[in-house]
Amino acid sequence: MRPTGPTGPTGPTGPAEAAEAAGAAGPSAAAGPAGRTRPGGRPLLARLLVLFLLAGLVPLLGAPGVARAASGCSGRPAKTVEFSTGELRVYKSRAHVCAVTVAKKPGKRRTMSVTLQARGGRAVSDKGKYTKMAGPVTVNALNRCVRATGAIGKKSASTGWILC
Template sequence: MLAVCLAAGALTVAAPGTGQADAASVCTGRPAKTVAFATGELRLYRTRHYACAIAVAKAPGARRYMSVQLQPRGGRAAVDEGRFTRQAGPVTVHALNRCVRATGNVGGATVSTGWILCR
């Protein structure tokens, strides 16, 4: 009985950190645009109603400041920022019939798109 409880406790500790990170690491929809910059890539995805963005480091490893911002025209920006090892995001906004603009930052290098993905 004690072995079962210990095993269940180990699963509880290990599962949230691994499963949630994998599930939240990608955007849904079709790839719409990728913008490369010195330290990473800003990737944008689009579905019929939503746009999604992530900023991905070219060289994952040590924790460093990363951010991604996605704003629909006339709407509020969605932002994810912090010290990450691989990527910032995903962030998603409602973008039906609206342009979006995105900004990505990995380790101090920044890229911005201007208004894109207009329909």
């Protein structure tokens, strides 16, 4: 039962008075702009903004299973040939093939090279003194065989004609 005063019951009697009473309850129950607040008082828009910013950082940080992050080549791994000082990695996308030579023990500068050739085309190569890897080199190889060669120091490996 509600307490009564000289003019009648005290407290909200209609929907407008109930809303005014809820607004006076405190800052945690107050509605923010357009009524989009949570009980803790943080706007829903701010939470969504943080969510979108974090989602935008995932490609920058590198998603698992992406070949590009490890080698500089896009596409799926097609062939890997190991040799004593490193390995030759070949990647294939729909119309292109890419290759890199990666050292087993990166560190000091040494001569490294990678060469990639599509059948009927010129060879593309990258040779120099590197610490970790040579390449990437890419050729257009839609419906064509390719061959790749990689070398670190005096040791080398070759794929022969592949992806035919």
